[in-house]
Amino acid sequence: LYTFNFILCTFAFSKEFNMSIQNSKKAIYLPLVLTVILILGVYLGMRLASVSSIGNSAFFIRPDKYNKVNDIINYIEQDYVDPVNRKDLENDAIEGILDQLDPHSHYIPAEEFHTVNDPLTGNFEGIGIQFRIEKDTIMVIRTISGGPSEKVGLQAGDRIVKINDTVVAGVGISNDEAIGMLKGPRGTRVDVDIHRKHNPELIGFTIIRDVIPTYSIDISYMIDDEVGYIKVSEFSETMHDDFIAAMKQLKEEGMEKLILDLRGNYGGYLQAAISMADEFLREETLIVYTEGNNRPNSYAFATRKGLLEDDDLVILIDEGSASASEIVAGAIQDNDRGLIIGRRSFGKGLVQEQLNLPDGSALRLTVSRYHTPTGRNIQRPYNNGSDEYYEDFYHRFVNGEMENPDSIHFDDSLKYYTPKGKVVYGGGGIMPDIYVPLKSEEADKYYNQLLHKNLIFQFAFDYTDNHREELSGLDTFNKFNSNFIVSDKLFDELVTWAASQGIKAKKREIRDSEDKVKLLLKAYIGRNMLDDPGFYPIYHKIDKIFQIGYKEITK
16 A cells, blocks of 8 residues: 555656656646545555455565454455444454463453453442342342441342332343342442242332442451461452451460461452462462463462461362362472361363453463472363363363272372471362362251252241241341250251152151251341341351361361
């Protein structure tokens, strides 16, 4: 294009210049003539570029700058036989490209951005409730303390019937649709009509959305006079502050030993993991290092006086512990700092960076691999595609790993040694120091049947909903734990209801599972009333991994 314009302009200028010398009176028209010829050259150049966009457009555009994908989308949008959505084409093209990379590089469409990102920022904007879809109705499980819903008077057990005059009960609304209607920018208004038990009329509320804080710590409490417990759900931007606050509180209560629960924690920010590990390791101890083709190697060392450098430490992990969780567990294991208990972790040793795009979408691209202090990269192979990669949990069941660690085979070429000579392996997650198999005892047969069909959870939910008033006085864990007992009568009601749902068992099987079923039923009711602080201290009595961790740390 530029060459074509240049030739036309040069030719015109040369000709007019010669003429102007011969006839000076015509020189005054020279600028006008040049302008007209320049415009004509630009127009013809653009026409030629357009015609050649499907052919040899590289003649006009530098090959290394040529955007083939954009050109093809333009061509499809302009000439395809049926109407197309350009945005969908672009999204599909991006996802197709990323499918050729690794399982953790992915594209976040603009409409999903806040759903994906908000849990990691430590807050979101909305009305401040926890809910679930129950019997085709949005049921309020609890209101967030200090949030806008609590302030206007919404209560646990309320059913949301309308949102902004739109009926949402009995219409098959999905969880994502409900979130989309209730979340929104701070300061905006949402009107809800709710049904409350024992009230024949709908009650209307106007709620002004606000910033709702989220917390990375599910629960922290003292198990006994010296052992504390902290469960971390994710490594968000605010995780370290939450963790410090929890540790200081437990320290004030006398904590000298800690059980850190990272089970089911899929990770988050790399820096959050480094900050947590720093609390346990002495200064200048290597925590993790990263390397990438287009990134210089980066090393993270413990940098300050940690709050728990001298405390006994046990970390609980399982197949749901990934990424940042594995960085912490790997740093502790490789430095012989504490004991790792549970099952083999997920196996994600890749680091992503997020590129926010102008249209509100984002791209998370793997830019480096991380290595634990001994040098191992714990990333599982993904050569057979993302589907098989994410089906690894299923394969662990099939090959017997979940019940027997002897079925796990590591490559000796990926063997490493800790400073004290302990053998650790790369290439497949963090293998715990003490492996706790997921074995099913014959005595638990009835318990497992109820558990697999989610019947204990459902019965607990219905019981709480129907007895909310009489349970309302049990508003602390100590009150609930001391005063609420799952009676034989309530247990028999559960057994009768479970039989109506297709779970029938012999009396001996029911008797063998009775204590375990009663305890889990109480834990679920406690969660419905008090959230996680009402659940975990009760559930831990039948949590095998927790029990082994507690036994080890109190030796």
